Structures are given as structure tokens and as C-alpha cells.
Amino acid sequence: MKRIRAVAGRELRAYFNSPIAYIFLLVFVGAAMVTFFNVNAFFSRGRADLRGLFDAVPLLMVLLVPALTMRLWAEEQKQGTMEVLLTLPARPHELVAGKFLASWGLLATGLGLTLVLPVTVAAIGELDWGPVAGGYLGALLLGAAYLAVGQFVSATTENQILAFILALVVCLGLYGLGAEAFAGLFPDRSAAVLRSLGTSSRFGSVARGVIDLRDLVYYVSLTGFFLAASVGALRARRWA
Amino acid sequence: MIEIHDLRKSYGGTVALRGVSFSVQAGEVVGLLGPNGAGKTTAMKILVGYLLPSAGRATVAGHDVIAEPLEVQRRLGYLPENAPLYGDMLVQEFLGFMAEMRELPPDLRSRRMAQVVEECGIGGVLTRPIGELSKGFRQRVGLASAILHDPDILILDEPTTGLDPNQIVEVRDLIRRMGQTKTVILSTHILPEVEASCGRAVILIDGLVRADGSLHELTRSRVQVVTAAPPDLARARELLGGIPGVRAVESNPADGGEGAPRPGFHTFRLRLEDDRDVGEQAAEIVRREGWRLRELRRDEKSLEQVFRELTEPAREAAA
Numbered sequence: 001m002k003r004i005r006a007v008a009g010r011e012l013r014a015y016f017n018s019p020i021a022y023i024f025l026l027v028f029v030g031a032a033m034v035t036f037f038n039v040n041a042f043f044s045r046g047r048a049d050l051r052g053l054f055d056a057v058p059l060l061m062v063l064l065v066p067a068l069t070m071r072l073w074a075e076e077q078k079q080g081t082m083e084v085l086l087t088l089p090a091r092p093h094e095l096v097a098g099k100f101l102a103s104w105g106l107l108a109t110g111l112g113l114t115l116v117l118p119v120t121v122a123a124i125g126e127l128d129w130g131p132v133a134g135g136y137l138g139a140l141l142l143g144a145a146y147l148a149v150g151q152f153v154s155a156t157t158e159n160q161i162l163a164f165i166l167a168l169v170v171c172l173g174l175y176g177l178g179a180e181a182f183a184g185l186f187p188d189r190s191a192a193v194l195r196s197l198g199t200s201s202r203f204g205s206v207a208r209g210v211i212d213l214r215d216l217v218y219y220v221s222l223t224g225f226f227l228a229a230s231v232g233a234l235r236a237r238r239w240a
Numbered sequence: 241m242i243e244i245h246d247l248r249k250s251y252g253g254t255v256a257l258r259g260v261s262f263s264v265q266a267g268e269v270v271g272l273l274g275p276n277g278a279g280k281t282t283a284m285k286i287l288v289g290y291l292l293p294s295a296g297r298a299t300v301a302g303h304d305v306i307a308e309p310l311e312v313q314r315r316l317g318y319l320p321e322n323a324p325l326y327g328d329m330l331v332q333e334f335l336g337f338m339a340e341m342r343e344l345p346p347d348l349r350s351r352r353m354a355q356v357v358e359e360c361g362i363g364g365v366l367t368r369p370i371g372e373l374s375k376g377f378r379q380r381v382g383l384a385s386a387i388l389h390d391p392d393i394l395i396l397d398e399p400t401t402g403l404d405p406n407q408i409v410e411v412r413d414l415i416r417r418m419g420q421t422k423t424v425i426l427s428t429h430i431l432p433e434v435e436a437s438c439g440r441a442v443i444l445i446d447g448l449v450r451a452d453g454s455l456h457e458l459t460r461s462r463v464q465v466v467t468a469a470p471p472d473l474a475r476a477r478e479l480l481g482g483i484p485g486v487r488a489v490e491s492n493p494a495d496g497g498e499g500a501p502r503p504g505f506h507t508f509r510l511r512l513e514d515d516r517d518v519g520e521q522a523a524e525i526v527r528r529e530g531w532r533l534r535e536l537r538r539d540e541k542s543l544e545q546v547f548r549e550l551t552e553p554a555r556e557a558a559a
Contacts, residue, residue, distance in 0.1 A: 006340035010326070017328040080324025084385075087288045087320075088341045089313040238292045240251065 003090045007098025008105070011072070015106055024068060028110040031060055036117055049128065050118055051208070054135040058203045061107075061143050062175050066167035068103045069150025070160045073230075077158035082237075092234040096227055100144075100151060107143045111136060131209020138206030141219035142199055146171050148226035155233040174199045174222075241266040241393060241423045242287065247296035249282050256282040258447040259296065266392070269419035271434035271455075272427040274444035275547060280427040281321060283444065284397050287425070288318045300393060316393040322401070323382030327371030331362060331381055334370060335388060342389040352388055360384040360414060376407030383414060394418060396426040400433060412436045431459075431543035443550060450550040459541045462512040466522050467494050467535035469504035479529070480508055483521045487511045494534070505534060 015021035035056035076082040085095060118132045150167040157163050176182050178198015183191040195201040199222075202215045242264040249257040257279045264270050272280045285291040287298055289309030297304060303311040326334055335356070339349045357363050360380040365373060370381060379399065386394060399415060400408045415437045418424060428434060434441050434455055441458055443451040451458050464486075470476035473491065481489045494505035512518060519536060526533050541549070 002343055003341055006337055009340075010329070010337050013333070014326070014328055079327065080320060080322065081326055082324075083285075083290055083320040084324055087290050087313055087318050088338075089310045090341060091310070238290065240291060 003088075003094045004098045004101065007090075007095055008102040011099050011102030012105060014071075015068075015102065020067065020071070021106055024064060024106065025110050025113065028060065028064055029113045031064075032056065032114045032117070035060070049209075050121065050132050050135060053114065053117055054139065054203070054206065057135075057139045058142060058175060058200045061139075061146050062168065062171045064110075065107070065143060065146040065171060066150050066153075066164045068106060069147055069154050069167055070164040071154070072099045072103065072151050073155040073234075074158050074160045074163045078160070086234065086237070092231045093227075095234065096151065096230045100147060100227060103147045103151070104140075104144055107147065108140060111139055111143070128209075134209050134211040135206060137211065138203060138215065138219075141216060141223070142203055142206075145174075145199065145219045145222040145226070148223040148230070149174070152226045152230045152233060155230045171199075176200070178202065241268075242298070242300050242425070244283070244287070244298045245296055247283065247286060247298060248294045249279075249286065249291065250294050256447055257286075257293070257296075260444065260447065260449055261296075262442050262449055262452055264423060264425060266423050268440060269415075269424040269426075269438045271438035271441045272425055272444060273429065273431075273434060273441050273543070274427075275429060278444045279447040280444055281397055284318075284395050284425070284427060287312075288316060288395055289313055314389075315391055316395055317386035317389070317391040319379075319382045319386045319394075319396045319399060321397040323379050325370045325378060325382060325385075327369065329370055330367055331370055331373070332366040334381065335385060338385045338388050344389060352390065356384040356388055359387070359417070361410070375402050376404070376410070379403060379407070379411055380414070383411070387418065392422055394422050394424045394426075396424065398427055398429075400428070400430070443546070445547065445551050451546070458546055459543070460515065461539045461541045461545075462515065463539035464510040464512060464518050464522060465535060465537050465539050466508045466510065466526070467505060467533070468508070468526055469532040469534075470506070470529065471531075473506060476506070476508070476529075476531070479525050480510055480522065483510070483518050483525070485513050485516045485518055487513050504532070507535075509539070 032053055036050075036052045073082070076085060086092075118127060118129070121127050122129075146167075149170050150163075153167040153170060154160075154163040157166070175198065178195040178201030183194040183198065183201065186194060196218075199219075202218055205212055206215060244263065245261050247257050247260045249255075260279065260283055272283065274280050282291065286293050287300060287305060289305050289312050292306060297306065299305065300312045301315045303315070305312050329337070332353075335353055339353065344352060357366065360383055362377065362380050362384055365377055365381075370378065373381065383396075383399070386396075396415065400411050403411060412433070415424065415426065419437060424437075426433075426437065439454065441451070441453070441455045442449055443458065466480065468476070477489050477491060480486065488511045490509045490511070491506045494507045510518065510522070517538070519538065523536055526536070
């Protein structure tokens with residue numbers, strides 16, 4: 001536990017020692033505002049909810065999460081500190097968990113800053129906080145899944161740019177799998193399978209404020225799978 | 241303290257270790273010597289549990305490096321080649337991080353931090369970002385972080401590469417001081433390094449241990465050098481050649497140092513049959529005959545010579 005905290009603390013400091021954290025927060029919150037007020041025409045719809053925000057969140061995360069995860073392991077490999085970390089008496093899962101928690105914390109901070117939106121909406125009209133809370137929970141879990149994917153990709157390369165692009169491609173793939181534009185091309189049964197595997201289709205119900213346990217289980221298992229894969233990638237390095 | 245038995249390692253097609261065995265007793269300071277690519281770094285990475293061997297085994301303080309890497313890692317301090325560190329952290333932040341990762345209790349932590357800062361002489365850079373430090377200071381910070389938990393065993397991979405002569409002396413002094421209480425393995429391809437710090441050298445060439453012994457044993461050659469001014473050269477050769485154990489005598493006019501041959505002085509190289517020491521007999525002749533003497537020494541091989549002699553039989557066998 002202590003070591004997980006130590007790793008997470010170091011990672012968070014590394015985020016804020018570089019411009020990454022600030023750029024991420026700025027772009028994330030900025031993009032959330034823009035999509036909420038403009039693209040989704042909050043004012044013309046005339047309803048006090050956060051649909052606009054939650055419709056935009058999945059794609060926003062696809063684009064921004066890889067920027068948070070690309071350096072997690074690629075940089076350690078590049079600057080050689082991987083050797084320092086992996087020869088400390090720490091288990092690989094402690095290192096993976098620490099890094100994951102740091103990146104998740106930063107993502108949660110970004111989401112937290114968008115809370116000004118529901119607060120504003122609540123001031124203008126009658127806001128139903130239930131769906132909003134559900135939406136934020138769903139967003140946190142969706143983000144966790146993307147972060148896990150990104151960390152795994154980063155553990156397989158020492159090239160940060162490559163880690164960014166690969167994570168983007170995989171996250172976009174998971175996003176697009178269930179998107180209507182793609183899944184709609186398939187016969188009903190296959191389309192249903194695709195929708196159940198896609199992060200965006202899963203998020204659709206969350207965005208409407210419906211919390212389905214199956215959706216949560218899906219995000220948690222996706223996260224668990226890729227975190228375990230990251231641990232596996234670290235263990236496999238000993239065989240190099 | 242450290243046992244290595246028939247360690248083998250290959251990466252894809254290239255073989256780095258072809259069956260390396262040696263052991264290190266508690267308190268020994270051992271230099272792992274060899275040309276670049278000989279397998280020194282690979283052997284160390286296996287010892288610290290960073291890499292798995294393809295075959296063979298190694299134990300550190302009784303713990304198997306394959307089965308119980310954590311137990312091994314708890315007991316040793318490791319400084320990888322080039323001392324990789326987090327450039328964005330302050331020196332004190334980094335040491336704090338390492339202390340947390342090593343789970344040092346808080347009271348012990350501040351005491352140990354103060355000690356290693358003092359020992360490694362990094363008190364002046366504690367609040368500087370590591371990325372801005374000179375190579376010498378980085379190396380010292382790396383060393384400080386490696387001994388933070390006061391391990392019994394230290395593994396240092398080329399601790400002085402890239403340092404300037406003053407820094408090299410400082411780091412060597414540090415290692416020598418640590419060697420008084422710890423078991424140390426350090427790798428290098430520089431001979432004076434081993435001379436300065438190590439009691440024993442293990443020479444690794446092409447993934448095999450080619451020699452293992454005290455440095456003196458390894459570099460001693462079978463040549464006794466005598467530089468003196470005998471009045472009669474032929475008689476001198478005869479006398480020196482008559483010492484039991486001398487196989488042949490070569491002589492050359494000695495040069496006087498600054499290029500000019502010094503009149504009367506000759507350098508005699510006595511080729512010996514075995515490792516026996518004939519210095520005393522040679523000195524006795526010089527004294528009895530009343531020659532002026534300038535030098536009397538056992539010739540030493542350079543490390544390059546040792547390497548060459550050790551590799552050549554292998555090349556011949558391969559050819």
C-alpha cells in the first residue's frame with residue numbers, strides 16, 4: 001500500500017512538473033464547455049440536464065487519455081529508470097496500480113472541474129442530480145478503462161509518440177465498435193454483440209442517466225483486464 | 241554471499257553468457273572485468289533480478305534470484321549503468337521516494353537520508369532538480385539511493401564511466417569506504433579501477449569467466465626487469481642468465497628518460513620459466529658486482545595484454 005502511494009505520488013508530481021497536466025486540464029475542461037454550450041445547443045433544447053456533456057465525454061476521453069498515459073512506462077524505459085523501479089523490492093502490480101491511480105486522479109480532477117456545468121444549470125433551472133451523478137460515475141469508469149488501455153500500450157514501447165498513437169487507435173477502436181455508424185452495418189445479432197463490446201454504445205445509456213450494473217461491470221472488467229495485461233508486460237520484460 | 245552457477249543467457253540470436261560461475265564471499269570487493277559486450281552487465285542484471293537467465297542459477301544471501309527476487313532486492317543496492325534517475329525530481333524528493341519504496345520507517349528514514357547525503361557529499365544539491373546535475377553528482381545521487389537502506393551487498397555497473405578524473409577519484413574513494421563494511425561487485429573495463437578498489441578480479445570475456453584471482457596474480461608476467469650499468473655487458477648477461485629459473489636474457493641500452501640513451505645503462509629482461517620470484521638473486525648479483533642500479537622490478541602485463549592472451553586461445557580454437 002505504501003509503495004502504491006509512493007508511486008502514485010511520484011507520478012502525480014511528474015504530471016505537474018511538466019506541462020502535460022495543465023494542458024490536459026485546460027483542453028478537457030475547455031472542450032467540455034464548448035461542446036456543452038455550442039455543439040449540443042443547450043439553450044435551444046431548453047432542458048436542464050447534462051446530456052450535451054455526457055454525449056461528448058466518450059470521444060473527448062478517447063482523444064485526451066492517451067496523452068495522460070503515453071509517458072507512464074515509455075518514459076521509464078527511455079530514461080532507464082525502469083531498471084531502478086523494477087529492481088526495487090516492489091511487485092509489478094504495485095507499480096501498475098500506483099501509476100493507474102495517479103492518472104485516474106488527474107482525470108478525476110478534470111471531470112471535477114466540469115462540475116461548474118451542473119452547478120450552473122442547477123442555478124438556471126430544475127436539475128435532476130440523479131442522472132448527473134450517474135453520468136459522472138460512468139465517465140470515471142469509462143476513463144479508467146481507457147487509462148488502463150493506455151498504460152498497457154505504454155508498457156510495450158519506449159517511444160512515447162508510438163504509445164500515444166497506439167492508445168488512441170485502440171481506444172478509438174473500442175469506441176467505434178459499438179457506434180451506430182459501424183455496428184449498424186452488421187446483421188442484428190452481430191450488431192448487438194458489437195454494441196455490448198463498444199465503449200460508446202455502453203455509455204449511451206449512462207449519458208441518459210440510466211445506471212445499468214452490466215455497464216459498470218463491463219467498464220470495470222475492461223480496466224481490470226488491461227491493468228493485468230500491464231503487469232504481464234512488466235513481468236515479461238524479465239524474459240527479454 | 242553470492243553464488244553464481246553456470247549462468248547462461250541469450251537474447252534472441254546473440255549469446256551473452258555461456259555458463260558463468262563464480263562466488264563472492266561476504267566482505268569481498270570484486271571487480272568484474274572485461275571488454276565491452278563480454279556479458280558483465282547481463283550478469284549483473286540477472287543478479288539483481290531484472291533479467292531471468294536462460295539457464296543456470298544464482299543466489300544472493302541464500303535467496304534464489306529467480307524464485308525470490310524480492311528477498312534478493314531487499315538485501316542489495318544496485319546502481320545501473322549511467323545511473324538512470326528521474327530528471328524532473330529534486331534530489332531530496334528522489335531520495336524520499338526511494339526511502340518510501342524501500343519502506344524505511346520514518347525515524348530511520350531521516351537518519352539514513354542524513355547519513356547518505358553526508359557520505360556521498362550531496363548536501364549542496366539536495367534542492368536541485370536531478371536533470372540539472374553534472375554527471376559526477378548524478379552518479380553520487382545514484383550511489384546514495386543505492387545505499388539508502390544500508391544493504392549488505394552493492395552491485396555497481398560501471399560506476400565511474402563518463403566522469404572526469406577528479407570525480408573518478410571521489411567515486412572510487414566512496415566505493416573503497418563502502419567496501420570496508422559491504423560486499424561489493426563492480427564492473428568496469430578500466431584496470432586502475434580494479435587496482436584502486438578491488439581485492440579480486442573476475443575476468444569475463446565472450447560470456448565466459450576466463451580468469452579469477454587477485455589482480456596481482458592476473459597481471460604478473462614471467463619477466464624480471466633489471467636496469468643497471470655493468471662494466472662488462474657479456475659478463476652481466478652471463479651472470480643474470482645463471483640465476484636458477486631464468487630461461488633467457490635480453491638486453492637493450494636503456495634510454496635515459498628524456499629520449500637520450502643513458503651511457504652505460506642497460507635494460508635486462510630476464511624471461512622466467514615459472515612464476516617464481518628472482519628479484520632477490522638479481523639484486524644480490526648487482527650488489528656483489530657493484531653495478532650502478534636504476535630499476536629492479538617484476539614486469540606487469542597491461543590489462544589489454546591479459547585480455548588478448550585470454551581471448552587468443554579461444555579464437556584459435558574457433559578457427
